[in-house]
Structures are given as C-alpha cells and as structure tokens.
Amino acid sequence: MQHLGRRRSVNGNKAIKGIVFSLVLGLGGGTFHAAAQGADAEVAYVESVRGRVVASDREAAPMPLDMLDIIGDRTRLDLPAKSELRICHHRMGKILKLQGPLRASVSASGVTTENGKTIDATSETCAAPVISTFQGGFVTRSAGLTTAKVPLRPNIKVVDRGASPIRKITLWDDMHRPLAASFARNMGRPVLEQDKSYLLVVERHDGDELKMILQASGANQAGPLIVVVR
Numbered sequence: 501m502q503h504l505g506r507r508r509s510v511n512g513n514k515a516i517k518g519i520v521f522s523l524v525l526g527l528g529g530g531t532f533h534a535a536a537q538g539a540d541a542e543v544a545y546v547e548s549v550r551g552r553v554v555a556s557d558r559e560a561a562p563m564p565l566d567m568l569d570i571i572g573d574r575t576r577l578d579l580p581a582k583s584e585l586r587i588c589h590h591r592m593g594k595i596l597k598l599q600g601p602l603r604a605s606v607s608a609s610g611v612t613t614e615n616g617k618t619i620d621a622t623s624e625t626c627a628a629p630v631i632s633t634f635q636g637g638f639v640t641r642s643a644g645l646t647t648a649k650v651p652l653r654p655n656i657k658v659v660d661r662g663a664s665p666i667r668k669i670t671l672w673d674d675m676h677r678p679l680a681a682s683f684a685r686n687m688g689r690p691v692l693e694q695d696k697s698y699l700l701v702v703e704r705h706d707g708d709e710l711k712m713i714l715q716a717s718g719a720n721q722a723g724p725l726i727v728v729v730r
Contacts, residue, residue, distance in 0.1 A: 541572050541573055542570050542571070542572055542573075542590070543571060543572065543573050543589065543590055543591065543606060543607065543608045544570075544571040544587045544588060544589045544590060544596075544606055545568060545569065545570050545571060545587065545588050545590075545724075545726060546565050546566065546567055546568060546569045546571065546585065546586070546587055547567075547586040547587060547588050547595055547626065548567060548584075548585075548586045549565050549566065549567060549583075549584070549585050549586070550583060550584040550585075551579075551580065551582055551583030551584065551600065552564050552580065552583060553565045553577060553578070553579050553580075553583050553585045553600075554577070554578045555569075555571065555575050555576065555577055555578075556575070556576050556578070557572060557574060557575045557576065558574070562578075565577075565585065566685065567657075567687070568655065568657035568659075568687065568724050568726055569659070570659060570726060570728065571587060571606050572606075573606070573607055573608050574605060574606070574607055575605070575606045576603070576604070576605050576606075577598065577602075577603065577604045577605070577606065577611075578603055579598055579599065579600030579601060579602040579603070579604075580600045580601055581600050581601045582600060583599070583600035584597070584598070584599050584600070585597075585598045585599075586598075587606070587611075588626035588627065588723075589606075589610065589611070589621065589626075590608075591608055591609070592610065592621050593625055593626060594621035594622060594623075594624065594625060594626060595621065595622045595624040595625075595626050596610075596611050596619050596620075596621050596622065597619075597622055598611065598619060604619065626723060627723030627724070645699075645711055645712055645713050646712045646713070647712070647713040647714075647715060648712060648713070648714055648715070648725055649715050649717065649720045650692070650714045650715065650716055650720055650725055651692075651716070651717070651718065651720045651721070652691070652692050652693070652694065652716055652717070652718050653689060653690075653691060653692070654689065654690070654692070654714070654716075654724070654725055655687070655689050655723075655724040655725065656683075656687065656688050656689070656690070656700070656724070656725045656726075656727070657686060657687045657688075657724065657725070657726050657727070658683070658686040658687075658702055658727045658728075658729060659686070659726060659727065659728040659729065660686065660729055661728055661729060661730045662704065662729050662730050663706075664704040664705050664706035664708065665704065665705050666686060666702060666703070666704055666705075666729065667703045667704055667705045668702075668703045669683040669686065669688070669700070669701070669702050669703075670700075670701045670703070671688075671690055671698050671699070671700055671701075671714075672698060672699040672701065673696065673698055674696060674697055674698070679698070692714070692716035693716060694716065694717060694718055695716070695717055696715075696716050697713055697714065697715050697716070698713070698714045698716065699711060699712075699713060699714075700712050700713075700714055700727070702727065702729060704729070710727070710729055712727070
C-alpha cells in the first residue's frame with residue numbers, strides 16, 4: 501500500500517493542520533476501548549434519527565442532528581413531538597432510544613431528561629470509539645498511515661470541524677483506481693472486496709489531505725467509521 505499512499509501526495513509534502521480521527525469500530529459486545537486525549541469530550545454518536553432533533557451546547561449554536569453525528573459531553577437535546585433519536589453511548593456500550601416531545605441532556609454517565617429522569621439503555625449493544633489525535637506536521641513518502649479494519653459494507657462519515665471546508669472524498673483501490681462510491685452529505689457505504697486494502701482520501705479547499713487505509717474483511721464485525729477532520 502505504500503505506492504498507493506504516494507500516488508495521491510501533492511508536491512511530495514502535505515501539511516495537515518490538527519486532524520482528529522474518531523474511528524468507531526465494532527469491538528464485540530460494546531466493550532469500551534477508548535483512549536486518547538480528548539476521548540472524554542465525545543460521549544455518544546447518533547445511530548439513527550427520525551424527524552428534526554436539535555442539539556446544543558455551550559460552545560456551539562443549536563444544530564439539527566444527522567446519522568453518525570458525534571455527541572459531546574453535556575449536550576442538550578430537543579426532540580419535538582413524533583421525533584425519535586437512537587444514540588450509541590460510549591461508556592455504556594448500549595443503544596439509548598429517545599422519543600419526542602422530550603428535552604434531555606447527554607453526559608459521560610448517561611442521558612437525563614429535564615425533570616431529572618434517567619433514560620434507560622436498551623438491550624442492544626453498539627460499538628465504542630477508538631480516538632487517535634494528530635496535531636499537525638507533514639505527510640511524507642515514508643510516513644505511516646492510520647489503518648482501520650472495516651467490514652465489506654462499512655458505513656463511513658467524515659465530520660468537518662476544520663477552518664477549511666472539505667472539497668472531495670475519494671476511495672482508491674490497490675490498483676490506483678477510484679471506486680464509484682458516493683459520499684452524499686459526507687457519508688458513504690461503499691462495497692469492498694474481501695482481504696483488499698483501500699485508501700480513503702479527504703481533500704480540503706486549502707489543499708490539505710487526510711489519508712487513511714481501510715482493510716476490508718467479512719470477519720470484521722465493525723460498526724460505523726467516523727472520521728473527524730479539524
């Protein structure tokens with residue numbers, strides 16, 4: 501895969517400015533294997549949403565939630581009537597189901613409604629995140645790339661938290677060919693082949709690139725892959 505990583509480099513060196521990977525991988529039975537700096541700030545992600553559910557915190561303006569969005573500690577949720585939200589809570593390793601009308605707060609310990617009632621988790625287990633942090637530097641030909649083991653039909657989302665917006669997301673196979681994988685709203689579900697490796701490339705408008713290797717296998721019981729770009 502080294503030659504594949506070289507193919508997409510620009511001018512030999514690419515600056516990467518504060519990129520964070522949040523790899524939400526299935527770890528069997530929802531076991532929590534977090535561990536990296538900043539892991540405590542991200543406590544859940546959206547497994548599915550129906551209707552308009554709005555999240556807000558002290559640092560960001562209220563915004564509607566979408567599938568595979570990451571939920572931070574002490575996020576407030578507003579669910580109008582007939583809406584439904586299913587989240588994977590990292591510490592619990594379980595799915596929590598919320599139905600509107602409801603106002604609630606998400607923390608590292610669970611979900612609490614505005615009247616102080618704790619939302620019980622369902623019996624469904626879910627994947628917890630493994631977080632790797634890259635503070636910057638240069639990608640060179642000899643630089644190692646982050647590798648994620650994914651199933652043959654992975655759910656992938658790229659979350660844009662950087663100053664420069666994402667321009668393009670491409671998935672390349674080991675023959676230097678781009679896959680016909682659609683990433684509408686920065687989400688995609690490509691069809692991969694057994695025991696093959698692929699290169700995920702996220703290009704930003706400022707010319708920076710994020711690259712990571714995906715190793716596909718039917719034996720990988722992985723949940724969604726969430727890549728957060730800062």
